[in-house]
Amino acid sequence: MEVVALVAVTVLLGGIVVLLALWGRKGKEGNEEEESAEKANGHAVPEKPTKKQKPQRPRKEKVKPHSFSHPLLASALKAHSGSISCLDFSSNGKYLASCSDDRTVRIWSTKDFLKRENRCMRANVEMDHATHVRFSPDCRSFIACLANGDTIRTFKMTKKNEAFIFSAVPEDFPKRHKASIINIGMAETGKFIMSASNDTTILIWNRKGDVIATINTNQVANAYASVSPCGRFVASCGFTPDVKIWEVCFGKSGEFREVSRAFELKGHSAGVCGFAFSNDSSRMATVSKDGTWKLWKTDVEYKKQQDPYLLFTGKWSGREPCRIAMSPDGRVVAIASVCDITVYNAQSGEMEEEFKSVHGDVISDLAFDINNRYLVSTGDRVICVFHNTAGYRATIADMKDKLKKATSQGTKDRLQQQIKEAEEALEAVYKEKN
CATH class of the missing domain: 2.130.10.10 (YVTN repeat-like/Quinoprotein amine dehydrogenase)
Incomplete structure (x- = not known):
C-alpha cells in the first residue's frame, strides 16, 4: 500500500510540473502574438527594461599653461x-x-x-x-x-x-x-x-x-x-x-x-x-x-x-x-x-x-x-x-652727460669706467639673445 501511495504522489507531482510548463509556454507564445499584432497595427512596443548604465563622466580638459617668450626674458x-x-x-x-x-x-x-x-x-x-x-x-x-x-x-x-x-x-x-x-x-x-x-x-x-x-x-x-x-x-x-x-x-x-x-x-x-x-x-x-x-x-x-x-x-x-x-x-x-x-x-x-x-x-x-x-x-x-636693458641705457646716457660737466680727472676716470661697464653688460645681454 505504501508503495502504491508513493507512486500515486509521484505521478501527481509530475503532472503538475508538466501543466505548469505548458502554461508558461502558452503565455510566452501569447505575448509574442500580441507583440506581433501590435507591430502589425503600427503601435510601438515598449522595450523590456534593461540594467541602467552609469553615465560616463566627461573628461576634464587640461588647462594649457600660459606661454610667454621675449628676447629680454x-x-x-x-x-x-x-x-x-x-x-x-x-x-x-x-x-x-x-x-x-x-x-x-x-x-x-x-x-x-x-x-x-x-x-x-x-x-x-x-x-x-x-x-x-x-x-x-x-x-x-x-x-x-x-x-x-x-x-x-x-x-x-x-x-x-x-x-x-x-x-x-x-x-x-x-x-x-x-x-x-x-x-x-x-x-x-x-x-x-x-x-x-x-x-x-x-x-x-x-x-x-x-x-x-x-x-x-x-x-x-x-x-x-x-x-x-x-x-x-x-x-x-x-x-x-x-x-x-x-x-x-x-x-x-x-x-x-x-x-x-x-x-x-x-x-x-x-x-x-x-x-x-x-x-x-x-x-x-x-x-x-x-x-x-x-x-x-x-x-x-x-x-x-x-x-x-x-x-x-x-x-x-x-x-x-x-x-x-x-x-x-x-x-x-x-x-x-x-x-x-x-x-x-x-x-x-x-x-x-x-x-x-x-x-x-x-x-x-x-x-x-x-x-x-x-x-x-x-x-x-x-x-x-x-x-x-632700459636701466643700462639710462645709466650710459646719464654718465655721459655727467662726463661732459666733470672737471677733475678722477671723476672723469670713474665715469668712463661706469660707462664701459654698462656698455659691456648691455652688449652681453643682446649677444646672449642673438
Missing part, C-alpha cells in the same frame, strides 16, 4: 603649484622671496637666474598661506602675512643636517586689523614692522609683535602702503589723489617716540593706484587713475615745510589693476597694467620696453633687484625675470 622661475601673490628682494641682493596660495614661501638665489635650473629653498606655511612676504635686514629671517589669519608670522633661518631651512616661530602676531591686510613691510633699521589694511588703518609693530602706533590715513580706503627703503618713512595712497608720508621716530637709545606727518605728494586729479621709492628714498614715482605717472624729488627739508618737487609727468594708457616699480638708482620706472608691462626712462619719460601678456592672470607684483640688473614680475605660477 632672462629666466622663468617655476616651482610654485599655486598663484604667486608677492615678491621681495633681500637688501644684500642675494635672494628673492616669493609666496603663493600653495602654502609655501620660496627663497631663490639671484646668482642662479641665468642658469637652466633654478633651485630654491622652501618654507611651509602651516594651516594657512601667505599673501605677502618681506625679508629682515640681516636676511636671516622673513615675515609673512597670513591670508586667513589676517596677521603676521615670522620665519627664521636655522641649520639642520648641514643645510639651512626656514621655520616659523612658535607664535604669530595677534590679530589687530578689522579689515583685510593689503601689505606689510619691515624697516631696514629693523626697528619696526608695518601692516596696512584695506580700510584706513596702518599699524606700526615692534619685532616682538606689540602694536606701538596706529595711523588713520583718512583716505576712504587704502590702496597701497609701504615702508621706505631707508627705514624712516611709511607711505600710503588710496581713494584720494595724493600720497601721504609719515616719519616713524625713535630716540637715541632706540626707544619709540612717535609717528609724525612728514610730507604729501599732491598733483594727481584722481585716486593714486600705487607708488614706489628709489633705494635712497630721494625719489618717488606714482601712478594714478587719471592716466598719468609722476616722478618726484622727495629729498627735501620737510621739517622746514619744504614740499617735494615734481620732476616729470608722463602718460600711460593702461588699465586697472596696475602696479608701479622704480629701479633702485631711480633711472627707470616700470608700470604693470593687468597682464602687460611698460618700462619708461624716468628722466625723459620715453617708453623703453613693452611686454604684452606676460602672465596668464593679473600681475600681482613687480620689482627691480637691488643691483639694477633685473625686473621681475608675477601673476600666475611663474616668476618672469627680465634683463633691465
